[in-house]
Amino acid sequence: MSEPALAERDRPRSPTGDTLTMVRRSVRLSSRNLEAMLTSVMLPAMIMLLFVYLFGGAIETGTAYLTYVLPGVLILCMGFVSAQTAVSVTQDMEEGIIDRFRSMDVSGAAVLGGHVAASAVRNTVATVILLLIAVLIGFRPTAGPVEWLGAIGTLLLFVLAMSWLAAAFGLLARTPEGANGFAFFVMFLPYPSSAFVPIETMPGWLHGFARNQPVTPVIETLRGLLTGTPIGNSAWLAAGWCAGLVLVSTVLAAVLFRRRTA
Amino acid sequence: MAVDLAIEVAGLEKSFGAVSVLSGVDLTVRRGSVFALLGPNGSGKTTTVRILATLSRADAGVARVAGLDVVHDRHRVRRRISLTGQYAAIDGLQTGEENLRMMAWLCGLRGRQASERAGELLDRFGLADAGRRRVKTYSGGMRRRLDLAASLVGRPSVIFLDEPTTGLDVRSRQAMWEVVTDLAGSGVTVFLTTQYLEEADRLADRVAVLDGGRVIAEGTSAELKARVAGYLLDLTAVDATAFGELVRAAGGRAASTDPAALNLGVTTDGTAPDVRALLGELDPAGERIGHFTIRTATLDDVFITLTGHAAEPGHTRPTEETVHV
Structure with a gap:
């Protein structure tokens, strides 16, 4: 084996190149994990159908229930799909491949960034499918091009927040099964929010939490953009929550990664 | 450097x-x-x-x-x-x-x-x-x-x-x-x-x-x-009493003992006079040793000699030839 010139070996690494390689890897792994992908899309779709056809008749929201519930179902779906990031990260940490990457001088940011990017790709696929089903069963958004762009931006920000949070959780968990627990937490979060029923119909003690938890402003923003309900200051709150979550999660992930690999 | x-x-x-x-x-x-x-x-x-x-x-x-x-x-x-x-x-x-x-x-x-x-x-x-x-x-x-x-x-x-x-x-x-x-x-x-x-x-x-x-x-x-000696004479006793007597007779020359198998390893230079002398000394009446094997020392023996315990329980030592007496 010929030894490459030392100058070539010590050439500064390309962090972008490594990140792109990691993105390709994670997207490929995601696309080949069909069961996870199917569950991620099927489950929210079933929940949407369940709410629209079984509970929807009994819930008074002032509009067609499908119109009311769709943003909540989208958020539920994205939370669930993003949460898979935790499982992928835990698998990498536990299966020794992280040692190989580190011994090749690939940064933790590139590895985790790859998983988050793959999460965004999965979320895009899931959202498109979910929206198609919604349109098939009668969802008619009123959004124009600007509103659609706003909606896509909101969803993307939420996906980034949830995926980075999941990545940090994946660094905390010791087994993929444990990491899966994050999905349950995320699945539960939209219920005590304005996702499925108006907050006013909930018991008084729950109002404070339901109004002020991060999912509610995200859903209100989406609902406003897609179906024309008033948004108020929800957009700013949503952006603030998501940006804050991204910031906290990435810092947390960096600290945890360093600790896990010390 | x-x-x-x-x-x-x-x-x-x-x-x-x-x-x-x-x-x-x-x-x-x-x-x-x-x-x-x-x-x-x-x-x-x-x-x-x-x-x-x-x-x-x-x-x-x-x-x-x-x-x-x-x-x-x-x-x-x-x-x-x-x-x-x-x-x-x-x-x-x-x-x-x-x-x-x-x-x-x-x-x-x-x-x-x-x-x-x-x-x-x-x-x-x-x-x-x-x-x-x-x-x-x-x-x-x-x-x-x-x-x-x-x-x-x-x-x-x-x-x-x-x-x-x-x-x-x-x-x-x-x-x-x-x-x-x-x-x-x-x-x-x-x-x-x-x-x-x-x-x-x-x-x-x-x-x-x-x-x-x-x-x-x-x-x-x-x-x-070489730190163990070039060869080992592996002795298998006829019964537990004989095994005890062999261990006592071998003293410090015993490189390994395995009571369950009634097996005792003794260091030797591998020459016929040394082996003959050892057999005579450890078993003068010819009634303690069932059979014996002479083999080159393995790293197993080195390990046991150096650490006082086996590297890996259950690791079988390669036997070379068994001679019945």
């Missing part, structure tokens, strides 16, 4: 909480040689490799790999080494070729170059036919070979193999040994850990025995074996 050293380690210490794993490890490995770190589970082998491969930091001591400090120059060290751990670090959901191409990209190769390097290594490791199959369909031996191939993509000059054959069947182990022997011939430095004495004996130019976080012996395997 001597130029021809690939690895230099001095006074390495590492604790995890209150548990001290390494308590002052010193090692040197010549460039282009195969070095085996031999020790039982929990002796600190993996911790040593992780420190040398820049994955973990020592609490005290200095380690240089390829002439570079593993802490201050870790990024440069990483361009010169590869690490293959106990568990295959490859993606089951990617094909063998995709895994290798990914490693090639991470090593800075692009496009055709990356594909060619992947193809070259698949050929070299006998995986050309399996290259387009997902790795999760591979056998354990194929996975290890691919794992090793992946570690060679960047043409490292120092290769760390942490227990490369643990859990492999006999045939895969043989295949892995051939690969390591080939690597050694190509001029790279191989640092491997093993709990198999036979493996260290077969592959390594030099062997260090690690026990309780310390190197307790170091040398060529011939040198280590």
Whole structure:
């Protein structure tokens, strides 16, 4: 084996190149994990159908229930799909491949960034499918091009927040099964929010939490953009929550990664 | 610093909480040689490799790999080494070729170059036919070979193999040994850990025995074996009483005892007069010894002599010839 010139070996690494390689890897792994992908899309779709056809008749929201519930179902779906990031990260940490990457001088940011990017790709696929089903069963958004762009931006920000949070959780968990627990937490979060029923119909003690938890402003923003309900200051709150979550999660992930690999 | 050293380690210490794993490890490995770190589970082998491969930091001591400090120059060290751990670090959901191409990209190769390097290594490791199959369909031996191939993509000059054959069947182990022997011939430095004495004996130019976080012996395997004596006379007693009498008679010359098997190993120079004298001395009436074997000392014997315990419970010693008397 010929030894490459030392100058070539010590050439500064390309962090972008490594990140792109990691993105390709994670997207490929995601696309080949069909069961996870199917569950991620099927489950929210079933929940949407369940709410629209079984509970929807009994819930008074002032509009067609499908119109009311769709943003909540989208958020539920994205939370669930993003949460898979935790499982992928835990698998990498536990299966020794992280040692190989580190011994090749690939940064933790590139590895985790790859998983988050793959999460965004999965979320895009899931959202498109979910929206198609919604349109098939009668969802008619009123959004124009600007509103659609706003909606896509909101969803993307939420996906980034949830995926980075999941990545940090994946660094905390010791087994993929444990990491899966994050999905349950995320699945539960939209219920005590304005996702499925108006907050006013909930018991008084729950109002404070339901109004002020991060999912509610995200859903209100989406609902406003897609179906024309008033948004108020929800957009700013949503952006603030998501940006804050991204910031906290990435810092947390960096600290945890360093600790896990010390 | 001597130029021809690939690895230099001095006074390495590492604790995890209150548990001290390494308590002052010193090692040197010549460039282009195969070095085996031999020790039982929990002796600190993996911790040593992780420190040398820049994955973990020592609490005290200095380690240089390829002439570079593993802490201050870790990024440069990483361009010169590869690490293959106990568990295959490859993606089951990617094909063998995709895994290798990914490693090639991470090593800075692009496009055709990356594909060619992947193809070259698949050929070299006998995986050309399996290259387009997902790795999760591979056998354990194929996975290890691919794992090793992946570690060679960047043409490292120092290769760390942490227990490369643990859990492999006999045939895969043989295949892995051939690969390591080939690597050694190509001029790279191989640092491997093993709990198999036979493996260290077969592959390594030099062997260090690690026990309780310390190197307790170091040398060529011939040198280590010489510390026990060239040959062992293995005696099997006729019954438990006779076994007890044999152990008493042998005293300090007993290199190993196995009461369950009524077996006793006594050091000898292997010459007929010495063996005859030993037999006469230990069993004057000719009624204690059932049969005996003369064999060359193995690293097992060295290990037991040095540490006072076996390297690996249940590891069977190769017997050469059994003579009935």
